[in-house]
Amino acid sequence: MNFRDESFMPDDDRAPVLAAGPETHFKPIKTIPVFSLHLLISTIISFTGIVLAMILPESKRCEAYFIMLYLRALFWLITLMIDHIVKHMHEKSRLSGYIDFHKATAMHRSVPFYIVTLWNNVIIVIQTLTQHYYGDNFTSHCIQGFLSPIAYITLFNVVETFFLFIVVGSYIARVYKFNNSGLPPDALNGNFNDxxxxxxxxxxxxxxxxxxxxxxxxxxxxxxxxxxxxxxxxxxxxxxxxxxxxxxxxxxx
Incomplete structure (x- = not known):
């Protein structure tokens, strides 16, 4: 009897070599909690700006404005760390064989960092202009009602949070769909054959x-x-x- 005959071989022995072993099991990308935390922090900063603008007396509006500037700097550092964490996770997914998804989301996952960086640059430009034109009178302009610096920086942060919800929400939906699909690596599903x-x-x-x-x-x-x-x-x-x-x-x- 020929024990190498395929009729006597287990199904696993006739399976493709690439499909063997646990290393080819689907590995989801765990970036959804990371970006969800990023959205939560952005929302908290926006809410903080609104509270400071509403409850602090006019004499404290300059202090509130500088608190928001510190929070903006901290938020940029957090965004930078999250961007590196997300890229590392996607790189691990790419090394696991999910190359097409890695390329398809390359720009999408970097947009939040670009948005926060752009917003901070705009705020820096506005701060430079106000210091340049107001000079020693900057403190008096801190208490000018709706157009005070704390008001515009809070408005900027709220608008930024709105855009982040759109971009990150779209990204999260895409990753959620990918994680639920459970697709094999590109080398096993024929994506390279085209x-x-x-x-x-x-x-x-x-x-x-x-x-x-x-x-x-x-x-x-x-x-x-x-x-x-x-x-x-x-x-x-x-x-x-x-x-x-x-x-x-x-x-x-």
Whole structure:
């Protein structure tokens, strides 16, 4: 009897090599809590500005304005850290084989950092202009009702929070859909077959740079997968040798 006959082989043995092992199991991107925290902080800062503008007396409006400036600087640092954390998470997903989703969300996940940076730059420009034109009279303009600095910086923060909710909300919906899909890595679902042949043959209308990037990502993924398979083979070989040794000892006894 031929024990290598496919009819006697387990289903797992006939499965594609790339589909074997737990390392190909779907790994969701856990960026939703991170960006949700970012939205919460932006909302708290906006609410703080509104409260300071409403409850503090006019003599304290300058202090409230400078408190908001400190909060804006802190918020930018938090946004920078969150941007690095999110990029790291997406990079791990890319190394797991989800290259198309990584590229599709590259700009989207960076927009919050750009928005906060742009808003801070605008506020810096306005602060510079007010200091330049008002000079020593800046303190007196802090108490000018609706047009006081605390009012406009609070308004800016509220508008920023509104845009962040739109952008981040869209991103969260996209990641939520991706996490629920449970798709296998691109190398297993055929995404690479549309533009790249098994030996790197280019189709007539393919974009050269994009194809090279995809090939490089695919090679990186296959190398990592090959390393994992080699580690498993070594572990299986070690276990088999141990089992054989135990069987020989039992027979000797």
């Amino acid at each position: 533009n790249i042949g098994s030996v790197g043959v280019l189709h007539p209308h393919a974009h050269l740079v994009e194809l090279i990037e995809k090939q490089a990502d695919l090679i990186s993924y296959l190398k990592d997968h090959n390393t994992n398979l080699n580690q498993k083979l070594i572990q299986l070989s070690t276990d088999l040798n141990i089992l054989r040794g135990e069987m020989i000892n039992r027979e000797a006894e």
